[in-house]
Amino acid sequence: MMKNGKQFQYTKLKQLRQMALSLPTELGLPFLYTYDIPLLIRAEGNVVARATPEISNGKVLRTPEEVSAQVEGFTTVSAKVQSQLSVITPFDHQVYTAGNDKNMHIHLPMKANVEVDIPKKTVSIEIESKQTQKNARLFHFSSWPYTSRSDVMSLTPAALRPNTHYIRPENVNAKPFDFVWGKKETGMSFRVWGSSSQQPTPLWQFLDAVRSEGVISALSQVWNPTTLEQTEVNVEQDRQNSQNRKVKINAGFHSQYNSQPKAARKEEFYNLKQMWSRLDGSSQSRQQELLKHVSSGINNAWSKSVDASVEFEGEQSDKHTFSWAFAKSNVNPESRMVFAYKNNARKPCEASLEVKGHLQNTNELDLTTMLNTNVNAKYEALWQQSQEGRKPTNVRAIVDMGRSESRRKSLQKLPMYQVCKNEMEQGNRQLAACQNMTIEANYLNEIKAEIKHENVQPTSAKHLEYAFQALRIAAYPNIDVSEEHSGSKNEEIHLRVEFEPRQLRQFNATVIANNQQTKFNDQTKFNDVPLSQLCRTALVPHAMFNFNERLQGQLLTQDNMKPTCIIDEAAAQTFSNRSYPLSLGTGWTVMMQYVPQHARSGRQASQKLREQEINYIVLVREVTQQQKEVKITLNHPKTEEKTVEIDLQYLQNVVATVDGQTVQFNDNKAADFFNGYLEIYALPNGEVKVEVQDCVVLVKRNINRSKYQIAVHTLYSHPAGVKELVDKRYKR
Incomplete structure (x- = not known):
């Protein structure tokens, strides 16, 4: 029906x-207050609209x-905020x-073409403003106190009454504004005009308000919605001065998994x-080259x-x-x-940002080894920018992050560490206390950065200097500025950030x-700036x-970043953080089973579970x-619609088999299946990790022949579908 066109x-x-x-x-006079917002x-x-092939053939x-x-x-x-205070004289x-009336009006006349290619993962959008006799007013906002x-008994609106008097601004410094924006940037001209009696808030005053009163209060100072002052802002398209009248947006997305890199070095x-x-080629070739x-x-x-292009078509494309x-x-x-940018404007510009990172995997089940x-x-990062008629800009940064020795010693003084030590004496190394301490031990509380730059454009340098000066003002009086004859060159910036080692709730920062x-420090609170x-x-970085x-994990108010189930030497801990004694036997114990939310409700739950496309269980x-x-059984559309069985046996070392076939892996190369959906690899100190994308993560460690830990982390895709069945036994 849509392919023949439809009016709406x-x-x-x-x-x-x-x-x-x-x-x-x-x-004795009636008082009336009314407030309403019609939209x-x-x-x-x-x-x-057309689809290929058609969605339905009948x-x-x-x-x-x-x-x-x-x-x-x-x-x-169109929307209007109307508020009135009235006194009636009978x-x-x-x-x-x-x-006070506040009016807002948005009008968008346009013609758009959208094309989506699902297999190629590309989107093409073409937007053109409709031809009109007059310049179209796209936006209007006004505030009129009166x-x-x-x-x-009169039903005439207040704005049309003959006795209505608008309150004009008394501020002599208030000036109207009228300017054209967009002609140089996009080739499309937009006229912006109006008037306002509200004075702009200086940047230093805004930052100081953020520090002392919070973001919401600071924003209210920039634009106070309760201010009863006359304001008007209008935006209209200036078609006569617009050289371009069409915008084309093309975007493509691609993702892939490679067991072996195409370039080994x-x-x-x-x-x-x-x-x-x-x-220099098509969007698809750029993506392949970058990948x-x-x-x-x-x-x-x-x-x-991701590759995207925005083209403004017309006389000045x-x-x-x-x-x-x-x-x-x-x-x-x-x-x-890697990020790359290029344009073909009057002064062509090219820019790129490239960042390389190195973060070694750490063990997750042994606090002693972690400490x-x-x-x-x-x-390492490199920013490059080149524009016609200017010298190329280069900014190179090296950032080192680490855990300080004072952080390690502070962790050992915490009460939770003593609880963990008592649990480890009983053979349990990853119950709640040790698990939390292991997570804390992976925080990196020291950051050092060295930045070298050359040929930075004066405008950019000026803006950065203004921002840094505003930051100084916002932090006053909690700053200390001194001359530092460190021998560093003017083209170098050194930054050092130290988070308070015990709770990571405060920090010091030094910029040279x-x-x-x-x-930057707070002289009233242990010489550190507080941190929420x-x-x-x-x-604060984490390994x-x-x-x-x-x-x-923070937004979902979770204690351990990810819900975790543990089977330790002599106890178990559920996803809901409940611990109890447990001794495994020769029968299979269900450690975790994924059950979709809709399959757990209704009268036919067992039938829904059997017909479910996604199932996995850890025994x-x-x-x-x-x-x-340990046995993991799963089926998923990404496993080619078949059930996969993974076995981990602990003898002298971990032996992993997938569907009966022994697989090889180490701490630098994973055994992978189904285009990366399933990965098995080693971690430091003898741990083995089985990672199932979007489902579960299993971590297992062999300390010696008689002690072991098994942990299951759920991912955020299906947290509500995980059932805790650690205490139930099943015979094969």
Whole structure:
């Protein structure tokens, strides 16, 4: 029906909020306060959509490979905030009103074409403003405080009453503004005009308000919605001065997994000439080249790439190309990210950012080994920029992260460490106390950075200097500025950040630049700047969990980043953090089973479970005192619709078999299956990790012939579907 075109008209009038409050006063005159927000949405136009192959042929539904749509019309959104204070005088039937109206209007007339290629993972969008006789006003905002008087029976809106008087600004410094934006940047001109009596907030004042009062309070100072002052802002498209009237956006996404890198040797940083000589081609070829580059020298690499271009078509065509790629491995310590940008404006510009990282895997099941291990990470970054008529800019940074000796000693003084020591004396090395201490031991509380730059553009340097000066003002008086004759060159910046070693709730920062040293600290709180729990989670690096995992764990209020189930020497711990004594026998013990939420409800739960596409279960048993066994059974669409059985046997070393076939792996090369969906690899100190993408992570460690730990971490894709069945036994 859509392929032949269909007209649409949509109108919606809604009252978002409304309130009326009436009460008598001491004078006996009724008092009335009203507040409401009416909203009007209007959309009208024509849409044509096609799918290849067609979604339905009358008998079955099919997934389309290509989808295209053409839309021509307009969308208008209008809203008004009305608030009034009124006093009614019954003897003359008059109502005296003081009010404030805020009006917002958005109007978008356009024609758009959208094409989606699902197999190639590409999207193409073409947007063109509709031809109109006059310049279209795209945005309007106004605030009008007023006073008014009318008959109590009058239904005329306040804005149309003859006795309505608008309150004009008394500030003599308030000036109207009228300027054109976008002509140089995009070739599309937009006129912005209006007036406002609100004075801009200086940057230093805003940052000081953020530090002392918080972000919300600081933003309210920039734009206070309760301020009763006349304000007007308008934006309209200036078609006469616009040289371009069409925007084309093309984007492509690609991801892949490589057991062996296409380039066995890790490639060095590209210079700009090398970068764009390799990327000078189609979007698909750019993505393939970047994927090859970022995954070079990395075994078992997961890599992703995004390529996008924005082209403004018309008399002065401008094209901006953005390319991004990233690669990392669960087993290899290397990672790499590349971002490249290019345009063909009047003064062509090229830029690139490349980052290389090195973070060695750490063991996850032994606190003693973790405390004796030197945990560190290193990152190198190179920013390059070249513009016609200017010298190329180069900024190189080396960042080292590590755990300090004072951090290690502080951890050993915590009460939780003493609880962990008592548990380890009983043979249990990864119950709640030791698990939390192991996570804490992987935090990196020292960051050192050395930045070298050359030919930085004066405008960029000026903006950075202003930002740094504003940061100084915001931190005052908790800063110390002194002359530092360290022998460093003017083209070098040294940064050192130290987080308080015990709780990581405070930090000191030192910046050395231009032979001047600046220390940021709080002189009232142990010479450290306080850090909130969210900032601690986001800013303090961790060797086991990346930024996304830490942030998700914090937002979901989880204690251990990921829900974890443990079977230790003589006890078990469930996902809900309950511990109890447990001794394995020769029968299989169900350690974890994934059950989808919808399959656990209803009268036919068992039948739903049998028909479920995604199932996995972890079983453990003790064959003899010196031989332990773990079995993982799973099926998933990514396993080619078949059930996979993974066995781990603990003899002298860990022996892993997949569907009866013994697999080989080490701490630098994983045994992988189904395009990386399943990986088995070794960690330091004898640990073995079986990682199932989007399902579970199993970690197992062999301390000696009689002691062992088994841990299951769930990922965030299905946290609600994990059932705790550690205490139930099943016979094969």
